Amino acid sequence: MNxxxxxxxxxxxxxxxxxxxxxxxxxxxxxxAEAFRRVRRNPVAMVAVVVLxxxxxVAVLDGIGWQVKGQINSQTLIDQAFAGVPSESTYSAPxxxxxSEVRPKPLVAPxxxxxxxxxxxxxxxxxxxxxIRTAFIIGIGTLAITxxxxxxxxxxxxxYGKTADDAIQYVYTVLSSIPDILLLIAxxxxxxxxxLAMCVALGVTSWxxxxxxxxxxxxxxxxxxxxRAAKALGAxxxxxxxxxxxxxxxxxxxxxxxxxxSGIVLYESVLSYLGVGLQADMPSWGNMxxxxxxxxxxxxxxxxxxxxxxxxxxxxxxxxxxxxDALRDAIDPRLRSS
Amino acid sequence: xxxxLVRRLLYAIPTLVGVLVLxxxxxxxxxxxxxxxxxxxxxKNPTPKQINTWLKERGYDKPxxxxxxxxxxxxxxxxxxxxDRSKEDIWDRIRKGAGPSAEIAGMALITSxxxxxxxxxxLAYFRGTYLDRLGTLLTVLLLSVPYVVYVxxxxxxxxxxxxxxxxxxxxxxxxxxxxxxIPVLVGLIAGIGGxxxxxxxxxxxxxxxxxxxxxxxxxxxxxxxxxxxxFKNAMIPVITTTVASLPVLILGSVIVESTFNIPGIGNYLxxxxxxxxxxxxxxxxxLGTLLTIVGFILxxxxxxxxxxxxxxx
Amino acid sequence: MSQPLLEVRDLHTFLSxxxxxxxxxxxxxxxxxxxxxRAIVGESGCGKSMTALSIMQLLPEPAGYIDRGQxxxxxxxxxxxxxxxxxxxxxxxxxxxxxxxxxxLNPTFTIxxxxxxxxxxxxxxxxxxxxxxxxxLSRVGIENPGATLRQYPYELSxxxxxxxxxxxxxxxxxxxxxxxxxxxxLDVTVQAQILRLMRDMQRDxxxxxxxxxxxxxxxxxxxxxxxxxxxGQVVEESPVHELFREPxxxxxxxxxxxxxxxEARGKALRVIGGTVPPSTAWPKGCRYANRCQxxxxxxxETPPPNNDLGDGVRVRxxxxxxxxxxxxxxxxxxxx
Numbered sequence: 001m002n003x004x005x006x007x008x009x010x011x012x013x014x015x016x017x018x019x020x021x022x023x024x025x026x027x028x029x030x031x032x033a034e035a036f037r038r039v040r041r042n043p044v045a046m047v048a049v050v051v052l053x054x055x056x057x058v059a060v061l062d063g064i065g066w067q068v069k070g071q072i073n074s075q076t077l078i079d080q081a082f083a084g085v086p087s088e089s090t091y092s093a094p095x096x097x098x099x100s101e102v103r104p105k106p107l108v109a110p111x112x113x114x115x116x117x118x119x120x121x122x123x124x125x126x127x128x129x130x131x132i133r134t135a136f137i138i139g140i141g142t143l144a145i146t147x148x149x150x151x152x153x154x155x156x157x158x159x160y161g162k163t164a165d166d167a168i169q170y171v172y173t174v175l176s177s178i179p180d181i182l183l184l185i186a187x188x189x190x191x192x193x194x195x196l197a198m199c200v201a202l203g204v205t206s207w208x209x210x211x212x213x214x215x216x217x218x219x220x221x222x223x224x225x226x227x228r229a230a231k232a233l234g235a236x237x238x239x240x241x242x243x244x245x246x247x248x249x250x251x252x253x254x255x256x257x258x259x260x261x262s263g264i265v266l267y268e269s270v271l272s273y274l275g276v277g278l279q280a281d282m283p284s285w286g287n288m289x290x291x292x293x294x295x296x297x298x299x300x301x302x303x304x305x306x307x308x309x310x311x312x313x314x315x316x317x318x319x320x321x322x323x324x325d326a327l328r329d330a331i332d333p334r335l336r337s338s
Numbered sequence: 339x340x341x342x343l344v345r346r347l348l349y350a351i352p353t354l355v356g357v358l359v360l361x362x363x364x365x366x367x368x369x370x371x372x373x374x375x376x377x378x379x380x381x382k383n384p385t386p387k388q389i390n391t392w393l394k395e396r397g398y399d400k401p402x403x404x405x406x407x408x409x410x411x412x413x414x415x416x417x418x419x420x421x422d423r424s425k426e427d428i429w430d431r432i433r434k435g436a437g438p439s440a441e442i443a444g445m446a447l448i449t450s451x452x453x454x455x456x457x458x459x460x461l462a463y464f465r466g467t468y469l470d471r472l473g474t475l476l477t478v479l480l481l482s483v484p485y486v487v488y489v490x491x492x493x494x495x496x497x498x499x500x501x502x503x504x505x506x507x508x509x510x511x512x513x514x515x516x517x518x519x520i521p522v523l524v525g526l527i528a529g530i531g532g533x534x535x536x537x538x539x540x541x542x543x544x545x546x547x548x549x550x551x552x553x554x555x556x557x558x559x560x561x562x563x564x565x566x567x568x569f570k571n572a573m574i575p576v577i578t579t580t581v582a583s584l585p586v587l588i589l590g591s592v593i594v595e596s597t598f599n600i601p602g603i604g605n606y607l608x609x610x611x612x613x614x615x616x617x618x619x620x621x622x623x624x625l626g627t628l629l630t631i632v633g634f635i636l637x638x639x640x641x642x643x644x645x646x647x648x649x650x651x
Numbered sequence: 652m653s654q655p656l657l658e659v660r661d662l663h664t665f666l667s668x669x670x671x672x673x674x675x676x677x678x679x680x681x682x683x684x685x686x687x688x689r690a691i692v693g694e695s696g697c698g699k700s701m702t703a704l705s706i707m708q709l710l711p712e713p714a715g716y717i718d719r720g721q722x723x724x725x726x727x728x729x730x731x732x733x734x735x736x737x738x739x740x741x742x743x744x745x746x747x748x749x750x751x752x753x754x755x756l757n758p759t760f761t762i763x764x765x766x767x768x769x770x771x772x773x774x775x776x777x778x779x780x781x782x783x784x785x786x787x788l789s790r791v792g793i794e795n796p797g798a799t800l801r802q803y804p805y806e807l808s809x810x811x812x813x814x815x816x817x818x819x820x821x822x823x824x825x826x827x828x829x830x831x832x833x834x835x836x837l838d839v840t841v842q843a844q845i846l847r848l849m850r851d852m853q854r855d856x857x858x859x860x861x862x863x864x865x866x867x868x869x870x871x872x873x874x875x876x877x878x879x880x881x882x883g884q885v886v887e888e889s890p891v892h893e894l895f896r897e898p899x900x901x902x903x904x905x906x907x908x909x910x911x912x913x914e915a916r917g918k919a920l921r922v923i924g925g926t927v928p929p930s931t932a933w934p935k936g937c938r939y940a941n942r943c944q945x946x947x948x949x950x951x952e953t954p955p956p957n958n959d960l961g962d963g964v965r966v967r968x969x970x971x972x973x974x975x976x977x978x979x980x981x982x983x984x985x986x987x
Contacts, residue, residue: 038669174356177634179585179626181592185611186361186623190368262482269484274592275612289486293597296494303494310487317482325478466713548754551709555749556769556819557742559735570759646803647758 005066005074012063015140016056031331035251038330045326048319055132055316062133078129085112088121091295091302100300116304119291128308130283135316138198138268139261146203147257150210151249155241157211158218168215172208180205184267188276195278198271202264213256217249251331255324262320269313285309339639346635357627358410365616366405371398413624421610421618428621431606439602442518442594443587446525451580454530458537463564465542474538480531485590488528489597496520521594528590536579540572547571574645581640584633588626654726655682656859657706657745657827662720664698664705671931675701677883679720683827688853688860690874690891692867696927698883699863703831706861707747708737724827743773746820750832752812756804762815763800769822787818790855791848810841817848824856831863846873867910871895876963879903882927882938885957888965899966901943937969945970 026032039045058078065076075083086108091100094116098104107113115124157168175183184201191197221227222245230240271277272286273293280287292306371393384392392398398405412419421428461473497520544550545568553567588604595604603622610618642648664676676698683689691699704710706722708729722729724745729737741747749755756765763784770780781800788796791814804812813833820828830849834842850873853860862873870877870891877894879887879902887900898904905923915921925942928934937943940951949955949969958971 170352170356174353174360177353177357177627177630178360178623179588179630181585181589182607182619182623182626185607186364186619189611189614189616189619190364266484269486270589270593273486274596274608289484289490292490296490296498301494301498306487306490310484310491313484313487314482317484318479321478321482548749548751549757552749552755552816552819553757553768554709554738555707555741555747557738557740557772558768559738559772562772567757567760571757574759645759647805 002067002074005064009064012060016060031251035327035330039323039326042326042329044322048322048326051315051319052323055319056136058129059133059136062130078126082123082126085109085123085126087123088113088117090117090121091119092117092121094124094304100302102299115308116302118288118305119295124288124304124308127283127288128285128312131285131288131309131312132316134278134282134284135265135268135313137195138202139264141195141199142202142206142264143257143260145199146207147210147253150207151214151246151253154211154214155218155245158215159222159237159241159245165215168211172211175204176208181270184271185274185276188271193276193279195282198268198278202267206260206264210253210256210260213252214249217252218245221245221248251327255327255331258320258324258327262317262324265313266317269309285313339642343635343639346638350631350635353631354414354627357624358413361413361620361623362406362409365620366402366409371405409620413620416625419617419621421615428618432603432621432625435601435603435606437602438600439591439595439604442521442525442600442602443591445518445522446529446590447580447583447587449522449526450529450533451576453526454533455537455576457530457534458541459564459569461534461538462541462545462568463560465545474535477531477535477538480527481535482531483528485528485593489524489593492520492524492527493597496523517598517600521598521600525590525594529586537572537576540575541568544568544571574641577644578637578641581637582633584630585626588629655723656685656687656725657683657861658721658723659702659706660721660723662702662705662722663718664701664710664720665716665718666701666711666714666930667716668714668931673930674883674933675715675930676705677933679880679883679885681878681885681888683859683861685826686853686857686859688862688873688875690862690864690870690877691880692864692870692877693880694865694927696930697880698930699865699880700831702880703747703829703861703863706829707741707745709747739773742769742820742825743823744825745827745829746823746825747829747831748813748816748820748833750835752809752816752836755816756812758804760803761800762802762804762807766800766815766819766822769819773823783822784818787821788815790821790852791815791818792844793818809837810844813837813841813845814848817845817852821852821856825858827859827861828853829861829863832865833862834869835864835866842869849873867907879906882933883930884938884967885965886939886967888963890963893962893964899960899964899971900939900968901945901970902939905942905944 027036039049061077062079063076065074065079068075068080088099088107088109089105092098092107092113093100094114095111096107096113096116097110098106100116113123113125115128118124118127153168157165183205187201187204188197191200218241227240227244230244235244268277268284269286269289272284272290277286277290278284286309288305288309292302292309295302295305372389400408416429419428420426421431457473461470464470464473541564545564550563550567553563558567591602592604592607594600595602596608599605606618607622609615610622659679659681662676662679663674666673666675679698679702681689681691691702693699701710701715704715705717706729708717710716717730720730724740729740732740756762763781766784766787767777767780770783771777775783784800785796788799793799793811793814799807799811799815804815807815817833828849833849834845837845846869849860852858860873862869864870874891877887877889877891878885879889879894879900881902887894887898887903889899894903895907898907902923905921909921909923911920923942928938928941934940935954936952937946937949937955940946943951951969953969955967955969956972957965957967958973959965960971
């Protein structure tokens with residue numbers, strides 16, 4: 001295992017461990033315990049949680065890899081699972097025995113490609129699974145950078161008010177006046193295609209919503225008795241913001257982050273379609289969907305690429321949306337549907 | 339009202355200034371003009387002379403401060419200048435493309451409003467029943483599908499499978515409806531999930547208000563309650579969110595136009611992105627922002643018109 | 652004896668919530684005769700509003716529902732009617748006014764539109780409705796009815812809005828007016844005006860009123876007969892003078908004793924110790940036992956019987972159980 005593989009593996013394992021620890025600690029608090037109980041009773045939400053768990057597992061497994069004889073790139077656990085399914089030379093339909101061209105040729109691994117193969121013969125299921133990790137990296141990467149910043153600025157703007165608030169509001173008014181897609185295109189165009197540019201661009205466009213939300217909630221809580229009590233007891237502004245107000249904001253923040261995650265993952269497909277996505281060699285659903293433009297007009301038609309990528313994307317986004325809905329219901333019953 | 343408008347327009351100016359500064363920072367701050375030139379010139383290793391010529395042609399050879407002033411003043415008065423690549427006048431192209439874009443976006447907006455509101459009212463009428471729950475689930479499903487997939491999928495479905503046509507191209511005047519039909523339909527289906535869900539929330543919020551109880555106590559039947567009382571109040575947030583959804587329209591138009599080959603502004607932008615033509619993208623960013631800000635102001639004005647409680651001063 | 656206008660029999664109205672089913676109205680009986688004013692008095696949470704809403708079938712959805720009982724209006728059980736038939740009754744035979752004049756009117760329609768709607772929904776033409784609206788507004792004491800009809804709710808004060816609500820309710824000359832805390836949200840001076848208005852209208856129109864309130868002063872001023880509610884049940888029923896002269900149920904007595912009075916000036920206010928039990932889990936026996944000073948004298952673990960003491964007086968209390976053997980009881984059974 002070389003250095004970059006080791007770093008990948010550690011980071012991949014770290015994320016779920018942190019998540020589990022966070023959840024276990026949250027369970028001790030009555031608000032969260034009640035919320036979890038309500039979510040557990042919601043069958044749709046439980047399915048969503050299971051699905052997200054599966055996706056996370058695949059993403060983690062795809063981060064652990066090492067050098068294998070005969071392959072240039074490190075082979076992750078996912079790659080190794082597909083070692084027994086060799087590539088073809090071109091398109092083939094799911095479970096097909098022959099390739100999908102004007103003059104079909106027999107396949108190397110007939111009937112073994114569950115979701116077919118793509119233009120260069122790579123197994124589509126394999127690509128889709130690798131796309132999960134990409135989506136997660138983009139989503140978590142973007143949010144990991146923007147969320148702390150947005151929350152901090154929101155707290156400052158809401159708590160201190162006046163000039164700090166005016167300044168922060170000015171900044172996000174300017175940013176939100178530019179239509180998201182235009183700003184995204186501009187940033188990625190200038191920085192060049194790639195993961196970093198995409199994360200930066202998505203971060204710049206998505207922090208405004210969270211900041212506004214945190215600011216609004218901070219304003220609501222700022223004048224509540226418990227804050228005044230803390231002030232009277234001599235707590236510093238920083239401690240008030242982080243130890244008193246922030247925990248009360250966490251429920252809405254988490255719901256917002258969940259929805260942001262799904263929005264970011266969706267945006268990636270749009271950006272790839274418009275030509276400002278990831279590099280072509282990175283496994284991403286957006287790239288697969290973009291490729292479908294030509295594939296759907298091909299003869300014979302290749303539909304399984306877009307179907308697989310869109311399907312995987314749909315399931316992820318649906319699960320995130322259902323989970324966010326369930327959390328929202330669990331935390332504030334007034335917002336429950338009818 | 340006039341005073342309010344003037345005040346809002348004045349407030350918009352610092353925002354626009356901020357946008358202009360930000361645009362400059364993005365386009366000229368991240369990479370220097372020389373690096374831009376290197377990226378854009380077709381030759382692999384351009385000589386300094388070639389770089390200079392490229393910069394000079396576009397006016398990028400000036401020092402930063404002067405460049406900023408120039409960009410600032412030009413953009414501010416909507417003088418977009420010429421495209422980096424093709425030297426055509428940008429404003430000219432925008433004007434030509436505005437027609438098709440506005441036509442598709444406008445029709446998509448109106449049909450979406452009507453159709454989504456109808457479904458939302460249906461769900462509100464049958465609230466709590468299995469129909470409502472099924473409908474709500476459906477809306478979440480619909481809004482979780484990426485826009486792009488809708489566009490490609492519908493194009494495939496209607497064009498290849500069902501052989502409806504045409505699926506690409508455009509013609510001006512009355513004949514345009516043939517070309518506009520499918521893009522508008524796609525836009526409608528893609529956005530309906532989110533809209534119905536939103537409108538349903540507005541309607542249900544109104545249904546929990548006290549005045550609804552009063553209306554029922556008077557003997558108004560359920561239909562009257564929904565279609566008269568709740569509808570009028572719910573239309574306030576509906577209209578205001580529709581008007582404020584301009585940025586979403588821009589996104590939609592970009593995807594739809596590029597897929598269906600509509601010669602509108604969105605297509606122009608996608609073209610520019612593919613050719614890495616910064617001048618056009620800059621112009622679009624500014625124009626888009628301008629429209630968005632105008633949209634915000636319009637929304638507030640509209641709000642005061644439909645809601646008797648709101649009086650702008 | 653003529654038939655009562657309204658007869659509520661064994662009404663049970665529940666609210667389903669995540670914490671269980673709240674039995675908000677748990678076996679309530681009362682009648683209202685034509686032209687009579689009955690007050691239902693009790694503290695918050697006792698079920699009086701839910702009782703009123705049950706009659707009109709305007710319970711909060713989806714949680715509220717009528718579990719069992721009968722609501723007889725002019726002999727017809729309202730619970731047998733379809734939603735549409737009930738709509739013909741509402742605003743026509745039975746009208747209701749609510750506690751919150753600020754939010755009870757639709758903010759996007761003019762006053763005129765909303766007053767006329769009352770008449771139009773029940774068959775009058777627009778012209779008739781307009782004339783009726785003008786007449787009603789002036790009757791309820793609004794000075795410039797024509798101008799007011801063109802205004803929007805947000806332009807009126809609370810008192811004026813409540814007057815408008817009353818005129819809406821009276822548009823079709825209902826036989827019964829249900830008033831749910833009509834003056835609670837208003838200033839004291841306006842309160843007096845509205846109450847006086849209601850009495851005048853009742854006299855002019857000859858209608859009955861079911862008045863829901865927590866204010867004993869309002870009861871004293873307006874009511875002919877009173878039902879005192881506690882914990883979802885009627886614990887005492889009495890003509891109004893009798894109630895104030897000689898309250899029987901310990902809760903009624905404690906309630907009256909806790910009113911601030913001139914005689915008790917300078918002394919600490921008397922309060923009723925303890926709290927109401929949760930409506931999701933009413934105690935099996937007497938529901939007032941945990942706060943009652945006489946609880947150790949009676950078998951409070953068993954539900955107290957509803958004793959009919961004659962002359963329209965009923966008390967749900969062990970102390971007044973004629974089958975009970977006890978000493979120290981005065982003439983009407985009130986412990987000394």
